[in-house]
Amino acid sequence: MKLILFKQVDYRDNDLIVNGINENNQRISFLIKGAKKPNSKSAAYCILGNEYNYICDQEDIIKMHKFKGGELLKSHHHILDSLLKIACFNCLLELTDKLCKEDEIITDGLYKNLAKALDLLEKDAHELLVLALFMAYACEQLGIKPAVDKCVECDSDKIVALSVEKGGFICQNHHESNDQLYKNIELLKQFRYINKASFDNYEQLCYLDVSLLVINCFNNFLNIHGAINLNSYEFLTTIVKSAIN
Numbered sequence: 001m002k003l004i005l006f007k008q009v010d011y012r013d014n015d016l017i018v019n020g021i022n023e024n025n026q027r028i029s030f031l032i033k034g035a036k037k038p039n040s041k042s043a044a045y046c047i048l049g050n051e052y053n054y055i056c057d058q059e060d061i062i063k064m065h066k067f068k069g070g071e072l073l074k075s076h077h078h079i080l081d082s083l084l085k086i087a088c089f090n091c092l093l094e095l096t097d098k099l100c101k102e103d104e105i106i107t108d109g110l111y112k113n114l115a116k117a118l119d120l121l122e123k124d125a126h127e128l129l130v131l132a133l134f135m136a137y138a139c140e141q142l143g144i145k146p147a148v149d150k151c152v153e154c155d156s157d158k159i160v161a162l163s164v165e166k167g168g169f170i171c172q173n174h175h176e177s178n179d180q181l182y183k184n185i186e187l188l189k190q191f192r193y194i195n196k197a198s199f200d201n202y203e204q205l206c207y208l209d210v211s212l213l214v215i216n217c218f219n220n221f222l223n224i225h226g227a228i229n230l231n232s233y234e235f236l237t238t239i240v241k242s243a244i245n
């Protein structure tokens, strides 16, 4: 079974439970015995962000499998080269975990989008664009896609800000003090483009110097409308603001 690992949890003294997403966008868990022992051979099969093909007998029946070996298909070790990459990586994995929290909910395209995001994070230097596109995808999957064509209150196309509470762009008449990106035309455009795009449009959007303020808007959408609170977001904020990356 092909899996991308996004979470590991300590189990007993020496064991780990790893969670991954398979090609059918299902959350799958494996118990890996002895993974925490020194010189454990199975430790190499627990690395987050890696794609593995695990040996698996009864694919359709159980959700918790016992690890019996496998092969590494793809690693993303260059992500460890920079703190900014690591910070975005942590957000991607945590968001993936929260998108497939309920076993019954199958998120369309999660495996494909996570694989794409990790590949781009590994090889490229547009970390915030990658995260923004993944967050926009998450909003779409959760049915909380921001409205970015007209004012959400009156259909006016004279946009001055983004109201996260009201779910999208807002005009001067309906603008309130807690709106975001007020009169920042450049960032309103960024937010709009990213909402309209997917990873298929990545190359065309590489010229954008995606701002943390835009990422922040997505994070607020996920928080307020999707009830998703990313614990790893604070580290990203610290890294971007410190500019030591």
Ligand SMILES: [Zn+2]
Binding pocket: 151, 152, 153, 154, 155, 156, 170, 171, 172, 173, 174
């Ligand atoms: Zn309006």
